[in-house]
Amino acid sequence: MTDAIIEIADISKAFPGGVRAVDAVSLSIREGEFFALLGPSGCGKTTLLRMIAGFETPTEGAIRIDGVDMAGTAPNRRPVNMVFQSYAVFPHMSVAENVAYGLKMDGVAKPEMARRVEDALALVRLDGFDGRKPDQLSGGQRQRVALARALVKRPRVLLLDEPLSALDAKLREAMQLELVNLQKSVGITFVVVTHDQDEALSMADRIAVMETGQVRQLAPPAELYEHPNSRFVAEFIGKMNVIEATASDGVLTGPGLGVIARAPDLGDGPASVALRPEKIRLNMAPTPALGKDEAEIEGTVTTVSYHGAESHIYVDAGEGVLLSATVQNAERDAAHRVKRGDRARLCWRLADALVLKE
Amino acid sequence: MESWRSTPRVFWAVFSAPSFWLVAFFLIPLSLIWAYSFGEKTGIIDIAVTGTLDNYIRAFEPVYLQIFTKSLWIATLSTLICLAVGLPVALTIVYAPPKAKPWLLLLVILPFWTNLLIRTYALIAVLRTRGYVNFGLEWLYDQASWLFQIVGLGGLGAAILGERFEPVEILYNNGAVLIGLVYVHLPFMVLPLYAALERLDRSYLEASLDLGAGQFQTFWRVIVPLAMPGIVSGLIITFIPTLGSFLTPDLLGGPDSTMIANIIERQFKSANDWPFGSALSFMLMYLTFGALALRAFLGRGRSSGLEA
Numbered sequence A: 001m002t003d004a005i006i007e008i009a010d011i012s013k014a015f016p017g018g019v020r021a022v023d024a025v026s027l028s029i030r031e032g033e034f035f036a037l038l039g040p041s042g043c044g045k046t047t048l049l050r051m052i053a054g055f056e057t058p059t060e061g062a063i064r065i066d067g068v069d070m071a072g073t074a075p076n077r078r079p080v081n082m083v084f085q086s087y088a089v090f091p092h093m094s095v096a097e098n099v100a101y102g103l104k105m106d107g108v109a110k111p112e113m114a115r116r117v118e119d120a121l122a123l124v125r126l127d128g129f130d131g132r133k134p135d136q137l138s139g140g141q142r143q144r145v146a147l148a149r150a151l152v153k154r155p156r157v158l159l160l161d162e163p164l165s166a167l168d169a170k171l172r173e174a175m176q177l178e179l180v181n182l183q184k185s186v187g188i189t190f191v192v193v194t195h196d197q198d199e200a201l202s203m204a205d206r207i208a209v210m211e212t213g214q215v216r217q218l219a220p221p222a223e224l225y226e227h228p229n230s231r232f233v234a235e236f237i238g239k240m241n242v243i244e245a246t247a248s249d250g251v252l253t254g255p256g257l258g259v260i261a262r263a264p265d266l267g268d269g270p271a272s273v274a275l276r277p278e279k280i281r282l283n284m285a286p287t288p289a290l291g292k293d294e295a296e297i298e299g300t301v302t303t304v305s306y307h308g309a310e311s312h313i314y315v316d317a318g319e320g321v322l323l324s325a326t327v328q329n330a331e332r333d334a335a336h337r338v339k340r341g342d343r344a345r346l347c348w349r350l351a352d353a354l355v356l357k358e
Numbered sequence B: 001m002e003s004w005r006s007t008p009r010v011f012w013a014v015f016s017a018p019s020f021w022l023v024a025f026f027l028i029p030l031s032l033i034w035a036y037s038f039g040e041k042t043g044i045i046d047i048a049v050t051g052t053l054d055n056y057i058r059a060f061e062p063v064y065l066q067i068f069t070k071s072l073w074i075a076t077l078s079t080l081i082c083l084a085v086g087l088p089v090a091l092t093i094v095y096a097p098p099k100a101k102p103w104l105l106l107l108v109i110l111p112f113w114t115n116l117l118i119r120t121y122a123l124i125a126v127l128r129t130r131g132y133v134n135f136g137l138e139w140l141y142d143q144a145s146w147l148f149q150i151v152g153l154g155g156l157g158a159a160i161l162g163e164r165f166e167p168v169e170i171l172y173n174n175g176a177v178l179i180g181l182v183y184v185h186l187p188f189m190v191l192p193l194y195a196a197l198e199r200l201d202r203s204y205l206e207a208s209l210d211l212g213a214g215q216f217q218t219f220w221r222v223i224v225p226l227a228m229p230g231i232v233s234g235l236i237i238t239f240i241p242t243l244g245s246f247l248t249p250d251l252l253g254g255p256d257s258t259m260i261a262n263i264i265e266r267q268f269k270s271a272n273d274w275p276f277g278s279a280l281s282f283m284l285m286y287l288t289f290g291a292l293a294l295r296a297f298l299g300r301g302r303s304s305g306l307e308a
């Protein structure tokens, strides 16, 4: 792949009062990639982003952008621009004035400025909105202004703090697509902060999952989803069933469940088995021929939660094991066939079960 | 509010006393003065309200008009100086560490808890010929001439600095009035500015810096326009009491530092011409109303752009 554009080396940030918002984070962001910082509220995502932008000074460690150490470089001299969570579109300026602001500060000549502002507004599909004031725009439009205002400066890296969190669900989905397309078309490196795993999975090339100031795992979306390296990542990304199991002789058995996973290299003792709901099949009748590499358990349906395209079926398998299985509603009215209280069998391929060592 | 409206008895129980107070001691006297302004003196203490406009016509005589203009000038100038001094002060407080903030605000409010007369006399002690400012200057003079002596240029020193230290006359002129008015009214400016700046969303400033603006550009292009409602409030809240000051020009000013409020005071006291004094007072009131109307007007024009 291409070179690193941002290198973060062992960076920490301690706020007065002792909060270590970012704790010894090292990562590098590649030129041209769509990078996501994902984590629960308060894990230090914003702080990390603000250190890249220059609004917070790291307590320890270094940030290099394009190989240049950024220590002591003021925000207005860094080759990055930021889209703020609140958008921070200047309320006393029109849309065009907002977008032109950064160019004016750079001393760009009038004709070129006009041309670039126009291009930037076209890029975010706001042509014709030049004269509007921010309070005459919708939330989504204000966000586009913030985007255009940052992109018009052609930064090396665009930093976005929860860019979509203020939008409603429909618009958010549309903007996710739009952001990705925009990023691919301008070729600028994007670093997006989000606490929405769905958003990160669908948009990013690579995701860093953070917890309490540290990066737990850094990987492309599919790897993160299919091969989480810890219980935290497994449960944070997508839905996950976790069964407390016991390992012995390379197989894991659940409480009163028989073999539910295989892990030849695992030593004996307790371990967690993680299973994605969509990897579990739901059978109402006994399976005629259970494969050798499959597991099956029986239980009682406790809840059927209907989501349109799919239903989530919760099955109580006894001994405190509660599993959820996702069923595609591929046929019309199929959802009605499973009812609360029914006996059901859940089966999955042993290979699909993930063993977490903690 | 809704519940007060639905239970009028509670409303009256709570508000009748203050309402009575307001009517008896504020509205009635004010109406009386207003009525007097259309009256004539008929004896030493008798006034007949005849509906005459003579008092107002007299207020437009050049002598008074000139003092009005001068008062307006001094008030405007000291209000602007208050703004120039108050804005950095307010900014400093807003960006001070959270722990220091209440203390700095206290420092601004503290003078309010001290009697104006005492503060003014304290200012006299600082500014008079044998006051602390002149002591300070004298000390500087001594140091400078001593330096000249040391380098053997005593003669040159005397030529530049003068043979002896001459105290600077700061008191009893228009400059002293200006200093006094700024000193007394600075808190009126700082507090609304502080409120406006404190409300200002930091991300606007950060966005400005992020887009390449320096501190100075950010100040003029983002902070000042966004704090404009606070600036207008501060200007008006400072201007109104400044225009009506009489103690400061009386104690700190010279013979030509008379402001309109001094003339008004004279009418009610030594000149014993209540009708004319009332008319002058109401002239001042009308000016004040004008200023408030201006603020309402400016506020309406701007408020649309300053939400969100």
Ligand SMILES: Nc1ncnc2c1ncn2[C@@H]1O[C@H](COP(=O)(O)OP(=O)(O)OP(=O)(O)O)[C@@H](O)[C@H]1O
Binding pocket: A015, A016, A017, A019, A020, A021, A039, A040, A041, A042, A043, A044, A045, A046, A047, A048, A195
């Ligand atoms: N200026 C500050 N002073 C003290 N503590 C702070 C400051 N800013 C952030 N923190 C603390 O640092 C931690 C990380 O904050 P940060 O804003 O980076 O979280 P985040 O991951 O962006 O969360 P969210 O998703 O809620 O925005 C939090 O515990 C927060 O309370």
Ligand SMILES: [Mg+2]
Binding pocket: A045, A046, A047
């Ligand atoms: Mg945040």
